[in-house]
Amino acid sequence: MGRIEYKNYDRFLLAVDCIIFGFDGTGLKALLVKRGLEPEIGKWSLMGGFAEKDESVDSAAQRILYRLTGLEKIYMEQLHCFGDVGRDPGGRVVSIAYFALIKIDESSTELLNSHNAKWFDLKKLPSLVFDHKAMVKLAKERLQQKVSNHPIGFELLPNKFTLQQLQGLYEAIFETAFDKRNFTRKILSLGILQRLDEKEKESSKKGAFYYIFDKKKYKQLESEGIKLI
Amino acid sequence: MGRIEYKNYDRFLLAVDCIIFGFDGTGLKALLVKRGLEPEIGKWSLMGGFAEKDESVDSAAQRILYRLTGLEKIYMEQLHCFGDVGRDPGGRVVSIAYFALIKIDESSTELLNSHNAKWFDLKKLPSLVFDHKAMVKLAKERLQQKVSNHPIGFELLPNKFTLQQLQGLYEAIFETAFDKRNFTRKILSLGILQRLDEKEKESSKKGAFYYIFDKKKYKQLESEGIKLI
DNA sequence: ATATTAAATGTATATTTTACATTTATTTAT
DNA sequence: ATAAATAAATGTAAAATATACATTTAATAT
Numbered sequence: 001m002g003r004i005e006y007k008n009y010d011r012f013l014l015a016v017d018c019i020i021f022g023f024d025g026t027g028l029k030a031l032l033v034k035r036g037l038e039p040e041i042g043k044w045s046l047m048g049g050f051a052e053k054d055e056s057v058d059s060a061a062q063r064i065l066y067r068l069t070g071l072e073k074i075y076m077e078q079l080h081c082f083g084d085v086g087r088d089p090g091g092r093v094v095s096i097a098y099f100a101l102i103k104i105d106e107s108s109t110e111l112l113n114s115h116n117a118k119w120f121d122l123k124k125l126p127s128l129v130f131d132h133k134a135m136v137k138l139a140k141e142r143l144q145q146k147v148s149n150h151p152i153g154f155e156l157l158p159n160k161f162t163l164q165q166l167q168g169l170y171e172a173i174f175e176t177a178f179d180k181r182n183f184t185r186k187i188l189s190l191g192i193l194q195r196l197d198e199k200e201k202e203s204s205k206k207g208a209f210y211y212i213f214d215k216k217k218y219k220q221l222e223s224e225g226i227k228l229i
Numbered sequence: 230m231g232r233i234e235y236k237n238y239d240r241f242l243l244a245v246d247c248i249i250f251g252f253d254g255t256g257l258k259a260l261l262v263k264r265g266l267e268p269e270i271g272k273w274s275l276m277g278g279f280a281e282k283d284e285s286v287d288s289a290a291q292r293i294l295y296r297l298t299g300l301e302k303i304y305m306e307q308l309h310c311f312g313d314v315g316r317d318p319g320g321r322v323v324s325i326a327y328f329a330l331i332k333i334d335e336s337s338t339e340l341l342n343s344h345n346a347k348w349f350d351l352k353k354l355p356s357l358v359f360d361h362k363a364m365v366k367l368a369k370e371r372l373q374q375k376v377s378n379h380p381i382g383f384e385l386l387p388n389k390f391t392l393q394q395l396q397g398l399y400e401a402i403f404e405t406a407f408d409k410r411n412f413t414r415k416i417l418s419l420g421i422l423q424r425l426d427e428k429e430k431e432s433s434k435k436g437a438f439y440y441i442f443d444k445k446k447y448k449q450l451e452s453e454g455i456k457l458i
Numbered sequence: 459a460t461a462t463t464a465a466a467t468g469t470a471t472a473t474t475t476t477a478c479a480t481t482t483a484t485t486t487a488t
Numbered sequence: 489a490t491a492a493a494t495a496a497a498t499g500t501a502a503a504a505t506a507t508a509c510a511t512t513t514a515a516t517a518t
Contacts, residue, residue, distance in 0.1 A: 409465090410466085437466090
């Protein structure tokens with residue numbers, strides 16, 4: 001019926017590219033792959049792929065993330081549509097960029113290896129294909145903004161973590177140091193952290209308590225969008 | 230060269246839909262048009278169109294806004310890519326939504342009429358085609374968020390405006406009343422408003438001073454993203 | 459001169475943010 | 489058993505910001 005109305009308009013290849021963030025305790029990291037097709041084959045690139053006719057763009061992003069990491073039910077958010085004419089010299093491709101937050105130790109090492117994937121510190125990125133550098137830059141800005149109002153930082157940490165690890169994450173994301181006392185007080189005042197009896201003893205003799213976060217209150221705050229930073 | 234690498238992937242129609250906001254002194258308004266093609270011809274719709282091969286998606290959005298309003302150099306921002314499979318019963322169309330802020334009296338009345346366009350109060354929207362209601366909802370949320378940190382509200386007001394008009398705009402956007410004294414103090418403390426000697430005398434005997442905003446300081450704040458609300 | 463109307467303005471209190479140094483728990487060495 | 493070493497845990501005062509709330513002022517119309 002209506003379908004024929006549309007037939008004369010231009011059609012586009014639709015790519016999906018994922019900025020996959022991770023945190024290893026030192027710096028904020030992004031997962032990159034060696035591009036496997038021309039043009040620019042062999043150069044570092046975001047993980048991406050083409051959307052298919054019978055899937056939503058969101059599903060395509062999930063599929064592509066899964067293909068690389070083996071992970072499902074991951075925090076992922078649409079970032080931006082990159083639609084400049086010459087952005088991909090290989091053709092007129094419009095790309096929808098997504099960013100994902102994963103726990104760095106939970107992704108499948110074999111899968112990463114088979115894709116020639118590697119974690120890069122955001123401050124030491126190699127040169128990237130096309131407009132992928134701009135995508136990473138925008139994703140980092142959005143992550144900062146998002147993490148200021150939503151407690152999604154926990155997506156990047158192991159299930160149990162110390163307050164210093166949490167602070168380290170925020171410091172990595174914002175590239176700035178926070179006062180330990182003020183940070184601790186503020187985070188604890190949100191009431192979304194639960195202290196375990198267990199301690200982390202690697203990095204000090206006294207040991208630092210592990211915390212987990214209270215998923216119920218977390219959900220509450222997430223929907224309300226409480227100010228964190 | 231590389232071009233042939235891509236040839237086997239699915240291609241998509243790319244639509245651009247614009248949420249055009251305006252403010253008439255009473256409520257926040259959106260500009261809607263009567264859809265001119267099947268399916269759902271004759272129903273209220275956002276202004277939209279198909280992207281073309283030789284233009285960026287951003288340019289397509291500008292073109293479509295211009296076609297309806299006759300306006301150029303308008304504040305416009307990409308909102309979101311809507312990519313669900315069945316969102317448009319007329320075909321597999323992925324839509325990139327943009328939102329624009331215009332001064333309601335500056336758009337060409339003849340153009341609006343020729344497109345059967347009409348301003349609707351956001352609180353009294355008619356039913357809309359496809360997923361356009363969701364687009365408007367998201368746009369309104371983004372506008373609230375954006376206006377909290379960036380002084381873009383001025384894009385919706387005439388060049389000179391009173392403090393009460395400005396407050397009215399913010400109250401319309403947030404659907405909440407602000408304390409006049411506190412609002413005035415906060416806005417003036419930003420130092421981006423410049424008071425004129427001229428007064429608006431329609432709505433009171435005393436008259437209210439007109440203000441314009443200081444573009445230089447505005448640019449500064451815009452880039453810094455200062456907290457407004 | 460008086461009444462009318464909406465604009466302009468100030469202050470005290472509560473809350474949040476910031477800056478900053480000492481004490482505590484545990485392990486290791488003597 | 490005691491002392492030394494290490495990083496964790498903790499409190500408080502000052503500054504800045506946000507909130508709540510009522511009176512005075514400028515201009516016009518009578």
